[in-house]
Amino acid sequence: MSDPAPLSAIDETIERCLDGDQAAWEAIVRQHWRKVFSVAYKFTGKHDEAEDLTQDIFIKIFRSLHTFDRRANFQTWLISVSRNLCIDHYRSVRKERETIARDIDSREMADASRPEPGPLAGIERADQRELLRLALSQLAPTLRSAVLLRDIKELSYQEIAAQLDLPEGTVKSRINRGRTELARQIKRLQEAGLSTPRRAAVGRRDLRPNGA
Helix, strand or coil: CCCCCCCCHHHHHHHHHHCCCHHHHHHHHHHHHHHHHHHHHHHHCCHHHHHHHHHHHHHHHHHCHHHCCCCCCHHHHHHHHHHHHHHHHHHHHHHHHHHHHHHCCHHHHHHHCCCCCCHHHHCCCHHHHHHHHHHHHCCCHHHHHHHHHHHHCCCCHHHHHHHHCCCHHHHHHHHHHHHHHHHHHHHHHHHCCCCCHHHHHHHHHHCCCCCC
16 A cells, blocks of 8 residues: 655644644744735725735634635636635625615614714714714725724724624724724714704715725
């Protein structure tokens, strides 16, 4: 009986990853990060959003590494999985943009006016709801989801991490970045004179969500 064929370099690295070798996984990420980022950037058109999406893609690739058919080319498989995940992301973003007005109802907007850390604390009640919707629509989807879940739906960091399937540290980072960007967008809209629903409606045609 002949000996089994020796493992290729990538097969050996994958075996080490599946055995829990963190260094082997980091080697795969370093080698393929630029390729996956390039795919993500083509879908998002924004550097920060593409970085977040690339990180999400690698997390999902790691979890599905055991499904890779060793007879296939690893890089081809990785790019194919990346494209499929980007398509799923694009569809979810489009759906989120279509339903954002329904996600933020009048009662939730009223709750958002209560004093608390972050830019939502400065938003008044009924006459500022449209301003908040417009400002939120300008955020990258990853940042908007984090802010909505934390400051509108008032979920804990742990609950958000579980819902988004992300490490808690990444969730906290996105919330902080999202709050900063939301404050900047609110200020920009106010300076543009879009501080009331009536004015916001007039100016809506000139305000397109990021990545649209």
